[in-house]
Amino acid sequence: MIICSCNVISDRDVHGASKPCGAPAERPADVFRGLGRSPKCGKCVRNIRAALDSRCCGEEHAAREPGMEACA
């Protein structure tokens, strides 16, 4: 699903975005930078944050979130 229409960024793009060091993106700014794009209207920032929060980061995430199972 496209969550930034200005830059055509999908939730999958957000989930796969990383910082320059290779660590997963933590903030919307990391997502824009990691995808080589820049914010325009900014209406998507809340949705990008929600997509980042919903991302599974493996066993560590599963241990933090009761009821959450780590994805492969």
Ligand code: FES
């Ligand atoms: S919708 Fe993302 S910058 Fe406009």
